[in-house]
Amino acid sequence: KAGVTQTPRYLIKTRGQQVTLSCSPISGHRSVSWYQQTPGQGLQFLFEYFSETQRNKGNFPGRFSGRQFSNSRSEMNVSTLELGDSALYLCASSLTAGGYTFGSGTRLTVV
């Protein structure tokens, strides 16, 4: 059974650019959540999607957005990148409220 797949694994962008990250959940999982992990802030919740609808949202500026498609795949987008957006972005999928399965993450570096 395939796990949660995140692409790309590594990304280098210039300040001011925008970026799109992709997440393919485990087959059958309808919930996808996104987290930002940095050494200083730990794991910060970005948003959660369920059946193409945003169900929960964290405290991030509007530059961070996401969406979920009918096949449950999800993308997150960050516009007007700032140096502080450099982080490991983790995606997790779940079948129920019983727990998440995480992908390996996308390491974003903004220069």
Added chain:
Amino acid sequence: AQSVAQPEDQVNVAEGNPLTVKCTYSVSGNPYLFWYVQYPNRGLQFLLKYITGDNLVKGSYGFEAEFNKSQTSFHLKKPSALVSDSALYFCAVRDGYNNNDMRFGAGTRLTVKP
């Protein structure tokens, strides 16, 4: 909103000794509690969870955790630590009643010395 506190940034133990990584939580509804482990440059791996039932939960790699409702704690334990257990450990909580998102603690770095 739900939240988790991991009071120790770092825990050091000798190989073969028991280990404990502490976690306390706050949630208004039903606590669903989880422990995850992270190795360098990797995502989070699930260790164990408490949803309902026995307060002592057994998980992967010999880890266990005890749910204590009165102390709102969910400490992670292992009777005999291995050097390979050295990693970053995260406690997480989800409000099972309100179906809110999962919130994580700041993480505890466990180092097991030979």
